[in-house]
Amino acid sequence: MNEFDIIEKYFKSAYPSSKGNLTLGIGDDAAIINVAEESELVISTDTLVSGVHFFENTLPEDIAYKALSVNLSDIAAMGALPRWVSLSLTLPSKDLDWIEKFSSSFNQLAIDQSLILIGGDLTKGPLSITVQIHGVAPQGQSLRRSGANVGDLIYVTGELGAAAYALKHIEDSNKFAQSTDKEIQRLYRPDARIKTGLELRNVATSCIDISDGLLADLGHVLKASNVGAEIKLSEIPYSDSLKKLDEDLAITLALTGGDDYELCFTLPKGLPDSVMDELKLICPVHCIGQINKDVSKLSLINENDELYEIKSKAYRHFN
Numbered sequence: 183m184n185e186f187d188i189i190e191k192y193f194k195s196a197y198p199s200s201k202g203n204l205t206l207g208i209g210d211d212a213a214i215i216n217v218a219e220e221s222e223l224v225i226s227t228d229t230l231v232s233g234v235h236f237f238e239n240t241l242p243e244d245i246a247y248k249a250l251s252v253n254l255s256d257i258a259a260m261g262a263l264p265r266w267v268s269l270s271l272t273l274p275s276k277d278l279d280w281i282e283k284f285s286s287s288f289n290q291l292a293i294d295q296s297l298i299l300i301g302g303d304l305t306k307g308p309l310s311i312t313v314q315i316h317g318v319a320p321q322g323q324s325l326r327r328s329g330a331n332v333g334d335l336i337y338v339t340g341e342l343g344a345a346a347y348a349l350k351h352i353e354d355s356n357k358f359a360q361s362t363d364k365e366i367q368r369l370y371r372p373d374a375r376i377k378t379g380l381e382l383r384n385v386a387t388s389c390i391d392i393s394d395g396l397l398a399d400l401g402h403v404l405k406a407s408n409v410g411a412e413i414k415l416s417e418i419p420y421s422d423s424l425k426k427l428d429e430d431l432a433i434t435l436a437l438t439g440g441d442d443y444e445l446c447f448t449l450p451k452g453l454p455d456s457v458m459d460e461l462k463l464i465c466p467v468h469c470i471g472q473i474n475k476d477v478s479k480l481s482l483i484n485e486n487d488e489l490y491e492i493k494s495k496a497y498r499h500f501n
């Protein structure tokens with residue numbers, strides 16, 4: 183089986199070759215998309231490298247799910263609707279069993295999200311996966327990191343820390359008790375908050391997805407928006423997993439652990455209750471603090487209204 187046979191059998195056959203705005207899919211030198219005039223294209227790409235972004239023994243179906251989901255999460259953070267995806271796979275060998283498992287997981291999630299695979303590449307080398315997603319939004323309505331204003335309230339979706347806990351257990355099973363299925367699921371199969379992102383259009387002043395930890399990612403919003411923030415530790419939606427840990431470690435994992443793929447966004451004060459009601463119908467949403475004018479400064483406040491210092495700020499896998 184050569185490269186083209188593999189693409190045909192394991193990937194191309196799962197998708198329509200033309201549909202809607204897709205004029206030409208896989209099979210030519212490039213795909214052709216007819217983008218509606220009143221839309222803007224929102225493009226995101228990410229590479230996952232074996233031994234850096236995932237463990238070498240991670241299951242191919244989990245690698246596929248995560249590679250696609252982390253890109254979907256970026257599209258969600260932009261308030262766009264994901265439409266088309268391309269995939270570049272670098273594989274150490276032509277392991278058809280691995281490819282079968284990878285492709286069925288990848289194709290399933292893509293189809294569940296109404297994504298069409300429009301192209302990509304298959305090469306030989308150390309295992310790595312590059313995914314690029316193209317989404318659409320009405321012109322001028324995509325969300326950005328740069329719009330947070332002094333006085334805006336800061337929100338996060340879902341809960342924080344479960345994926346970080348699962349990772350800690352894998353790295354140090356003596357210190358961290360066995361992860362639950364839910365924690366492992368959060369690490370390997372995060373679900374992008376696409377619906378929330380769409381609902382935040384025309385409402386949120388800024389938005390980002392939490393891939394590197396709340397502090398790091400909210401830090402990007404503060405920098406881009408030229409503002410600061412105060413976060414109330416008692417309002418953070420800590421994952422139940424963290425209850426197994428002492429308080430400081432729990433806070434550190436929830437705020438710097440990463441891999442949560444929740445959304446962090448800012449809303450102006452005084453929005454009608456109906457806005458929050460709509461958002462909460464999609465997933466849990468928590469107000470965790472407020473934007474202030476201390477440019478690029480992020481202050482953590484404990485339950486006694488005192489400043490709290492966190493031990494490790496930039497937590498990154500394998501570093």
Ligand SMILES: [Mg+2]
Pocket residue numbers: 255256259390391392393
């Ligand atoms: Mg992101």
